Amino acid sequence: MSESKRTPLLQARNLRLGHRTGRSREFVVAIDSIDLTIDTGEFISVVGPSGCGKTTFLEAVAGLVPVASGDLLVNGTPIKGPARNRAIVFQSASLFPWRTVEQNVWFGLEVQGRLNDETRQRTQQILHTVGLEKYMKARPDELSGGMRQRVNLARALAVSPDVLLFDEPFGALDAMTRESLQDELLRIWQSDPDGPKTTAIFITHDVTESVLLSDRVIVLSRNPGRIVADIAITAPRPRISSQWRLDPKFTEYCSEILHALHPEQKAAGRSMTAATESSV
Amino acid sequence: MNDTVMKNPADRTASREGSPPQRNPERTSVLTWWDRLRGLQSPLLNLAGIAILLAVWQICSATHMVDPAFASSPWKILVAGRKLYSQGAIYTALGQTGKEFGIGELISIVAGTIIGLVIGASRVLYDMTRGIVDVLYSVPHVLFLPVIIFWFGIGSTSRIIIVIWSGILPLVINTIAGSRALNADYRRVSTAFCTPRFKRFYKVALPASLPFILSGVRLSVGRGLIGIIVAEFFMGSGGVGFFVQFHMSQLDTSGAMAVIVTLCVVALLLNSLVAWCEKRFANWSISD
Numbered sequence: 001m002s003e004s005k006r007t008p009l010l011q012a013r014n015l016r017l018g019h020r021t022g023r024s025r026e027f028v029v030a031i032d033s034i035d036l037t038i039d040t041g042e043f044i045s046v047v048g049p050s051g052c053g054k055t056t057f058l059e060a061v062a063g064l065v066p067v068a069s070g071d072l073l074v075n076g077t078p079i080k081g082p083a084r085n086r087a088i089v090f091q092s093a094s095l096f097p098w099r100t101v102e103q104n105v106w107f108g109l110e111v112q113g114r115l116n117d118e119t120r121q122r123t124q125q126i127l128h129t130v131g132l133e134k135y136m137k138a139r140p141d142e143l144s145g146g147m148r149q150r151v152n153l154a155r156a157l158a159v160s161p162d163v164l165l166f167d168e169p170f171g172a173l174d175a176m177t178r179e180s181l182q183d184e185l186l187r188i189w190q191s192d193p194d195g196p197k198t199t200a201i202f203i204t205h206d207v208t209e210s211v212l213l214s215d216r217v218i219v220l221s222r223n224p225g226r227i228v229a230d231i232a233i234t235a236p237r238p239r240i241s242s243q244w245r246l247d248p249k250f251t252e253y254c255s256e257i258l259h260a261l262h263p264e265q266k267a268a269g270r271s272m273t274a275a276t277e278s279s280v
Numbered sequence: 281m282n283d284t285v286m287k288n289p290a291d292r293t294a295s296r297e298g299s300p301p302q303r304n305p306e307r308t309s310v311l312t313w314w315d316r317l318r319g320l321q322s323p324l325l326n327l328a329g330i331a332i333l334l335a336v337w338q339i340c341s342a343t344h345m346v347d348p349a350f351a352s353s354p355w356k357i358l359v360a361g362r363k364l365y366s367q368g369a370i371y372t373a374l375g376q377t378g379k380e381f382g383i384g385e386l387i388s389i390v391a392g393t394i395i396g397l398v399i400g401a402s403r404v405l406y407d408m409t410r411g412i413v414d415v416l417y418s419v420p421h422v423l424f425l426p427v428i429i430f431w432f433g434i435g436s437t438s439r440i441i442i443v444i445w446s447g448i449l450p451l452v453i454n455t456i457a458g459s460r461a462l463n464a465d466y467r468r469v470s471t472a473f474c475t476p477r478f479k480r481f482y483k484v485a486l487p488a489s490l491p492f493i494l495s496g497v498r499l500s501v502g503r504g505l506i507g508i509i510v511a512e513f514f515m516g517s518g519g520v521g522f523f524v525q526f527h528m529s530q531l532d533t534s535g536a537m538a539v540i541v542t543l544c545v546v547a548l549l550l551n552s553l554v555a556w557c558e559k560r561f562a563n564w565s566i567s568d
Contacts, residue, residue, distance in 0.1 A: 062472055088472045094465035097564035098487045108473040111483060139564060159473065 009163065009199050010038040010061065014070040017056050018224075030056040032224035033070070040162075043189060043200045045210030047257060048220030054203045055091075057225070058165050061201060062088050074163070084112055087161035089169045093148035095140040101151050102127065102136040108159040119158070126154045129188055146177035153185070166202040170209065182209055183241040189213070190238040207261075211253045212244060219260040229260035352533040357541060360534035370523065370539065377519040380436055381508050384443025388500055392448040393493055396455020397485050406456065413453060421446040421503060422510045429515070439511045439519070446507030450499035458492025459485050491562040498554045505547060 017031040030053030038044055046054045059065040060072055063082040072079050074086070087108065095104045106123045109115045127133050130150040140148055149169055156164055170178040189200070204210055210217045211233055219229040233253055235244060244250055334354045340346050341353035348356065364370050399405045425442055432438040462485060470484045486493075512521025520543055527535035 064468065064471060082472050082474050084474050088468075090465070090468065090472075092465060094463075094469050096466065096469075096484070096487070098490070098562075107469070107483075111470070111473055111475040111479050141564060 045214040053225035087156035361538035388447035392451030400459025447500035447504035451496040454496030458489030
């Protein structure tokens with residue numbers, strides 16, 4: 001897309017994150033000296049092995065984890081805590097079982113005192129977009145795992161955030177459901193009239209997922225997390241999932257990311273790429 | 281789309297209704313008759329147990345195996361009950377006990393829930409109050425009655441206070457437990473969506489703790505009833521407890537028993553009311 005007129009939405013400068021754990025309250029570094037600039041409207045994936053601190057990074061952007069040192073700025077101001085302009089799609093759906101699907105989706109609006117006829121209507125529209133218009137009055141325990149994740153996504157979309165944060169939302173789903181939800185998200189992202197205004201940070205360990213959805217893939221190393229690659233996925237939008245998945249460039253990107261993830265074992269990386277290819 | 285609704289009662293009943301026509305209709309009716317009987321087995325045995333007990337009591341009393349003046353009998357209780365309810369005194373007694381218990385219990389529920397939610401939300405408050413709550417809960421609640429009477433006198437206020445005193449602790453303890461067991465995911469969601477502190481209490485913590493609160497209410501009702509009856513014994517001025525004591529002082533076992541039966545029914549009804557509330561308002565599964 002246009003490289004010319006983008007104001008940096010999110011800026012990390014020499015960012016260091018971590019948390020105190022155990023009885024000794026020892027500080028464990030999760031993310032170390034990260035420099036990163038994210039522009040408005042970008043869809044960014046952060047890929048890394050488990051335990052590389054990618055979820056910690058997301059939580060820091062959400063304002064749930066304090067910054068240990070360095071800067072983490074949104075629109076030029078440091079992140080102090082959770083804010084209304086950032087919404088999370090959680091790893092587990094985390095729906096309130098006593099609320100109906102519809103009530104779960106407008107939870108954010110409700111607690112922020114923004115629930116009115118207009119936002120209610122918007123909620124319905126979002127439920128329509130994620131394909132849950134028939135289940136508005138259903139309870140979460142009546143839904144399948146994939147449907148709960150749709151509600152989870154709808155709840156984040158409902159507050160019309162500037163930044164959407166995805167914390168491995170499809171990680172716990174079975175392969176079939178995951179693939180269909182990836183396609184859905186791609187469609188929703190590209191069809192949303194707010195699309196260019198919204199920025200997404202998508203945490204995942206699924207390489208194909210990141211290539212399918214993103215404009216840019218950040219690859220983190222393990223322990224502590226450092227950026228080892230920053231790969232622009234230049235495929236034009238709107239992408240059509242079925243075609244893009246089969247594109248030779250798609251596979252190229254996948255292998256590039258895999259090599260960045262496993263620099264020490266190129267051969268293994270190549271065989272994994274082959275596996276990815278056959279599964280697509 | 282491979283997403284499907286997992287629980288679909290309509291589908292299930294449809295498939296169940298779909299199969300019988302293939303079977304012999306007579307056999308089907310026999311089967312359902314048996315099935316129905318098996319479904320009723322447990323409540324029927326329940327009633328049978330009560331009936332046998334009452335029959336044995338009646339027989340023992342009628343054959344003078346036990347002294348009927350001493351042990352009364354189900355039939356005599358029934359007669360005494362009819363006499364009791366044709367006079368007005370019992371209604372006044374029930375009214376007084378009901379009113380005082382109702383006020384006390386209502387205050388217990390409202391205050392107990394609020395106190396529990398506040399303590400449960402704060403680590404410091406929880407640590408500070410844990411010892412106090414444990415001590416107060418382990419001491420038999422009616423033991424404080426003389427102190428309460430000393431403070432508030434013999435009257436309605438004291439009886440309401442003893443109901444609150446008896447009923448509030450199980451509620452506080454249960455609500456604290458519920459609020460502390462609050463799913464970490466719920467907390468993250470409410471934090472991430474910038475939920476103000478006060479809204480967090482009644483939009484998240486309260487509904488999430490509701491199953492705990494309702495089982496607290498159940499305990500609270502039981503203890504509150506004990507509280508008020510003992511208080512009425514103690515003060516000897518009115519109410520159901522006084523009524524029973526009064527009948528016994530006149531050696532009228534049947535009359536006393538009739539009042540006790542009334543109280544049994546009331547207690548059972550209150551219990552079913554709470555059970556109904558649990559089914560109606562806390563029917564969602566805890567799992568995500």
